[in-house]
Amino acid sequence: MTEMAQVTETAATAEAQNSAPPIQVKTLRKSFGEQKVLDGIDFEVEAGQTLSVLGQSGTGKSVLLKIIIGLQKADSGSVLIHSQEITGLSSEHLNEIRKKIGFLFQNSALYDSLTVEENVAFPLERHSKMPEAEREKRVRELLSTVGMEKDLEKLPAQISGGMQKRVGLARALALSPDILLFDEPTAGLDPITASEIDDLIRKLQQERKITSIVVTHDLPSARAVSDRLALMRNGRILAQGTFEELQESKDDFVVQFLNRTR
Amino acid sequence: MVRFFEWFGELGSFSFQLLRSVFLPPYEGGEFAHQLDELGAKSLPLVALAGAAMGVVLSLETHDSLVRFGAKSLLPALLVVSIIKESGPIITGLIVSGRVAAGVGAELGAMKVTEQIDAMEASAVNPYKYLAGTRIVACILMFPLLTLVADFCGILFGWLTNSLTEHISLRLFIENGFKNVTFNDFLPPTFKTAVFGLIIGMIACFQGMRAHGGTEGVERAATNSVVVASLFIILADVLLVRLIQVFFP
Numbered sequence: 001m002t003e004m005a006q007v008t009e010t011a012a013t014a015e016a017q018n019s020a021p022p023i024q025v026k027t028l029r030k031s032f033g034e035q036k037v038l039d040g041i042d043f044e045v046e047a048g049q050t051l052s053v054l055g056q057s058g059t060g061k062s063v064l065l066k067i068i069i070g071l072q073k074a075d076s077g078s079v080l081i082h083s084q085e086i087t088g089l090s091s092e093h094l095n096e097i098r099k100k101i102g103f104l105f106q107n108s109a110l111y112d113s114l115t116v117e118e119n120v121a122f123p124l125e126r127h128s129k130m131p132e133a134e135r136e137k138r139v140r141e142l143l144s145t146v147g148m149e150k151d152l153e154k155l156p157a158q159i160s161g162g163m164q165k166r167v168g169l170a171r172a173l174a175l176s177p178d179i180l181l182f183d184e185p186t187a188g189l190d191p192i193t194a195s196e197i198d199d200l201i202r203k204l205q206q207e208r209k210i211t212s213i214v215v216t217h218d219l220p221s222a223r224a225v226s227d228r229l230a231l232m233r234n235g236r237i238l239a240q241g242t243f244e245e246l247q248e249s250k251d252d253f254v255v256q257f258l259n260r261t262r
Numbered sequence: 263m264v265r266f267f268e269w270f271g272e273l274g275s276f277s278f279q280l281l282r283s284v285f286l287p288p289y290e291g292g293e294f295a296h297q298l299d300e301l302g303a304k305s306l307p308l309v310a311l312a313g314a315a316m317g318v319v320l321s322l323e324t325h326d327s328l329v330r331f332g333a334k335s336l337l338p339a340l341l342v343v344s345i346i347k348e349s350g351p352i353i354t355g356l357i358v359s360g361r362v363a364a365g366v367g368a369e370l371g372a373m374k375v376t377e378q379i380d381a382m383e384a385s386a387v388n389p390y391k392y393l394a395g396t397r398i399v400a401c402i403l404m405f406p407l408l409t410l411v412a413d414f415c416g417i418l419f420g421w422l423t424n425s426l427t428e429h430i431s432l433r434l435f436i437e438n439g440f441k442n443v444t445f446n447d448f449l450p451p452t453f454k455t456a457v458f459g460l461i462i463g464m465i466a467c468f469q470g471m472r473a474h475g476g477t478e479g480v481e482r483a484a485t486n487s488v489v490v491a492s493l494f495i496i497l498a499d500v501l502l503v504r505l506i507q508v509f510f511p
Contacts, residue, residue, distance in 0.1 A: 066380070069384050070383075071383055098384060101384070103381070103384040103385075105380070105384075106377075107376060109376060109377040109378050109380065109381035110378075111373075111378055111381070112372075112378065122385065122387070123385040123386070123387070126288070126387050127385075127386060174385075175386075
């Protein structure tokens, strides 16, 4: 191959990578023993868009997120992040991908022996070469974004569930990710706090153009934060589209799910 | 039986992950210093107390026996040799195993079941290096030092106890006690406790990081850490005593 042809091919590959959706999941399967949790999941999330994955409890929604960030291994199938296959990557390469992804855990998963400020600083201390003063400023900015700038010295046990979610979100944003994964962001919160978290997620998406997946069974929350919805059942995506498109579905389960949780 | 082999398989995989990560930069200096304090310095009072109790008991028991055989002048030597060669290291190993293995097993177990370890991995931080590596290396370094403390307190309180029945100066007691002690009597048994540290750190981190099943899982991780670590320490001691006899006669 000539040098010119090589350059053209490299440029074409780079262009394809830029235009490809940042998250692509193809025929993903995962079982625990005899129990099939994911049975051929397919979807894509376009840049800057938010997909909410809905479904009953125990349908493998959280497992799906954990496979996308490499915390669990899929039995088969493919997960592409910015066109890079992540299943089968070594932990060193996977860590490079993880730096571009923020993850908000269901119970926030804040480090309980560290203060609010230390929790948010934790990824920055390890992955950025910022001087300490600049790092402190960045942590305060992040906490200010989520409305938690007054509780820097508190331990996670000293703040409410909603506040823990906010701190978890600030920590997820610490490395300026271009992808955010939310695992039940409003679970266990009262409707007002849940609505505040939804507003916060929406605000961040609009300001930062972050591509997101939200796993939830809270339909009002999913409607508030998503561009598209995907409904899971028996390890598969039963239906996906905008809320309006799903409303037109004739499938009994989709109708029942939307009516029950509305 | 299958579970038994599975356990060893998982321990092997854990050790491999640990070895792959612990020697490569970046190093977690801050967390390592914190663990030196947490696992080592904070075990000092416990070790000193256990060492003192060991000295008192050994002094009381051997004094009566030696008097019966008319060999009470041998008490300092017997006390010193028995403490530095075996009692000090094994008491330190078992006492600190109770404190450290239970603490680390419960701490990492709680972090595992509340997804804090997953959160660490999701932040591209290697938990084998940050959580396990720092604790295990701290245990390896601190155990010989803690053993020295136990030895010192044991000999000191052994002398004090002996002094209650018949006066002997500390200087004379130490001179008589260490008269025939060589480096081979002192260094290998003290440094073998680094192996105890390795065992305790490895088992506790391993049990903690594989915990599952909520509060019960944490309790199981803590209990198993202490039981398995103590058992392995006793087994390792048998092997190490024999090896020391062969290589440091």
